[in-house]
Amino acid sequence: MTSTIPTAAELTELVRSLVRQHRGERGPLLEILHAVQEQLGYVDPAVVPLLAAELNLSRADVHGVVTFYRDFRSAPPGRTTIRLCRAEACASLGAEQLVRAAEQALGIGVGETTADGATTLDEVFCLGNCALGPSAQINGRVRGRVDVRQLLAAARGGGR
Ligand code: FES
Structure with missing residues (x-):
């Protein structure tokens, strides 16, 4: 890229x-x-x-x-892309609360990128990691049982 x-x-x-x-x-x-x-x-x-x-x-x-197709972006993504799973299994484990917390903490909505170009927040519907929800994909890497603190740390650390 x-x-x-x-x-x-x-x-x-x-x-x-x-x-x-x-x-x-x-x-x-x-x-x-x-x-x-x-x-x-x-x-x-x-x-x-x-x-x-x-x-x-x-x-x-x-x-x-x-x-x-939601996968296609029309603008360059941030340096860190966080995709939060919103499918059923993760939703039952708090995914929607996590989405709202991430939106509030980053000051952007799903599908948007922070003004400094650091972080893009996106959604995805199942990452095949259902038992460990809520799940997220951060710069391509799937993580389970994520919370907003981890998401912010990843955003600050460039996805690490
Ligand atoms: S429902 Fe979230 S990983 Fe499958």
Whole structure:
């Protein structure tokens, strides 16, 4: 994942390169969008018209897919991304209270990033760690029985 905002030329090159790699596949849009997010950390809105042109789709088609899947971000994430599980098992173990406490402590809502770019708070629906809920994924690493104190420590420590 890159840490700087790409230029228009870099985005064009990235999209063309990914389209070349996925040429011949049936319905490559999702794969390409995942690859864009993996490389950039998000799907830059400028990618939408580029991909539409390259794949001969309408902008609305591409935009619809980007906005339908919650996994796609439209802005760069913070240095630490905290994804709180809100599925049933974790909800029964206090996930909703944890979400509210995290929102209050970080001063942002789910889906947002702190103004200093340090932390993104997100939601997820089951991390396969149900018995150890409430569960969270912090910079890709799953943790169980988390509390807001641990989340804040991770946010301060860059996800460690
Ligand atoms: S319900 Fe939260 S990890 Fe499965």
